Amino acid sequence: MWTILASPIAVLGGCGSSAAKPEQSSTVSDAAAGAIWISRSGCGSCHQIPGIMHASGLVGPPLIHFSQRTIIAGYLPNTRANLARWIQHPQQVAPGNAMPDAGLTDKQARDITTYLYGLK
Template sequence: MPASLKWLALLLAASFLAAMTAGAAMYAETRARTRVMAEQVSGGGTVAAGRAAIARYGCGSCHVISGIAGASGSVGPSLAKVAVRVTIAGRLPNDAEAMMLWLRHPQAVAPGNGMPEQGVTRGDARDITAYLYTLK
């Protein structure tokens, strides 16, 4: 290979690496921003704790929830893009307080609906809300 081609190949490889690194950094930054915003909107919940709580309560047995291992249930609606829906279960405006109310007392909000009361604590409801608000 002529020397000039080697340089060209090297230059291409270097710019490819730079682009990949920049892409990865942007991706990480977007994810971090999404997390911080969701935690703020939830009023102080923690996304990581919410993920753990969702696994603990077994929400995935009824819902598809991205980022939660094995969450592929089909009893309830998929929670894909739940953060950008206008309403919760078609009944409540989709804000943090209403989400926490729904998570803690779905039977009080809509008696007889398919989502059971699970004794979700206030703190867990806040963390779960933070997690759900990253799903957009």
């Protein structure tokens, strides 16, 4: 089921100018857009992420059941705000760690956060 969400065609509801694009989504976070940003940002090259095609990396931790974890990056309490900050600026949060800055916007980081929190 989650694999379908990762497909931009399924997420966007087909072709045409009326289909919402992640860049045009509202300020409310959107798990479907988060799946697209996860794919586009290459997160799966380091992490195993359920529902994301080819997300089978072994460098970072697997992200299954992410919402049930208590900490992020070894020391941050697992809150939506901390996760969005970590996703957007991992090198500012913990300089020298293995996670690269992906150049994500606030909205993109919130969308990815929403997707990850949906992994029960």
